[in-house]
Amino acid sequence: MKIVDEDYFLKSIVSDIGNDVASDSIYDYLEKVLNLNISYSSKSITFEPFDEQAYQLFGDVSVAYSATVRSIVYLENTMPFQYNISKHLANEFKFNDFSRRRIK
Template sequence: MINNIFLTLYKDYTEQIDAGTLEPGSKLPSENELAETYQTSRETVRKGLNMLAQNGYINKVKGKGSFVLDKGRMKFPISGLVSYKELAARLDKPNRTLVYITERIPAGNDIAKELRVRSDQPVWKIVRAREIEGERVILDIDYLLAEVVADISKDIAADSIYQYLEQELHLKISYAEKVICVERATEIDHQYMDLRGDTHVVVVRGYVHLEDTTLFQYTESRHRLDKFQFVDFARRITMSDI
């Protein structure tokens, strides 16, 4: 349990920062104060603070302390694998998922090429709109290999597919490759999104792999132009840090 105290510290402060309890620019207690609060060593505290820094929650200034960074809202991370359910919990805005299609179909030529499988190989096709503050501003189109995910229901699709895959099927989702571009809106975009006259959408294509490197999911997340920013957090690493 002691070894996990740094995770408790990390979780406590991410929750406070995401909730806005700790505002951007706020200074965290010193390492000594945190060590006393969590009844642990400064080394353990430092490990938790480093996790916060690496994930863009704080900036550690030598000799001055740790300060909260502006995480912002309605921002989608470019790097990292975060489910919509996890992200929606941070938005603090009324939202819901509308499931339009959940069907098992042959991959077909186009999807087979994306998933690197035969065109007759069965996949699950799931089409969902993400409604935020009464407007459908995201359209997610997912294809999952049926040999990896044997069954999936509309209720699961409406809740969290990743939660189902990880907690019920015990799959270990490891990493994803992402491609981001702006494209002309398609017929399906106009059908399932509230575009308000927009002619283009931002498309994030994701290729998701399991721990054993199996490519099991191809997804297109299509976003209305005016609603989201796509962000990453990069920390410069110099030779002296290696």
């Protein structure tokens, strides 16, 4: 295993996600079935030593660190509705970014 994702949703907005939705496309379900207007997210990336759970999930690896990305996803009305923790093997993690600035 190279990536482990944990997703938490605000229950008042996303009350139930079945295995069929989770194995297909959660965002397709959120946007097309629940009609949510997802707007933006904030992310934080840290490198963390493995804990006991990481050893169980990733096994014995040469670099016992994860690149851990924590995200909060917001709706168009600025309400946070999703919290995500994504752990990647540190020696295989790559970050790419694209930014655009509007000049008035």
